[in-house]
Amino acid sequence: MTELFASAVEVLPMSAVIPDPGSGEAPPVGAGFTTILGWVKWLALAVCVAGLMIAGATMAIQSRRGEGGEHMGRIVMVLTGVIVIAAATSLIGFLVDASATS
Template identity: 35%
Template sequence: MFLEVLTAGIDVAATIPNPTPEQPPGTEGFTTILNWIAWAVIIMGVAGFLVSAGFLAFASFTGREINGFKGLIISLIVCILAISAGTIINVFV
């Protein structure tokens, strides 16, 4: 009985369709805005990295290097997430 239920579940799973995502008509402007936002996030991440590197160099004279180091790590994480956002979303959707 258990094997019959198990094999019936496999047959049902095999018949579930796998639709492919398609962009609705008229949403080209929305994707353009998303591309601009992604570009801005990457630019801000690179700018944050450069500012943090400068702060790290300046803070080495005052003994507060940890703040510059935290800024470098955060800006690197932002850049990595911005670049891989599409891949991360595809994994969960």
């Protein structure tokens, strides 16, 4: 095993330089891509709003029966989804704007 490692070290150049792939520019993003991302964002937020309404209505109906406490977890999950969607769209928007100005 040590002979195999030693022969591999001999073959590899010791002064190997990591290649630079270019100027670091992002690939051009088409208008269609940003349009699709906008649609997906609004669709996802609409689903979250609908989920929040459904969780609220279910909580209101169950509270009349005295069982409304366990629905708070659903509301927290929906609001967490809204935060994740907003963070993702903000990050993508930043990256798309940064690549457009480069």
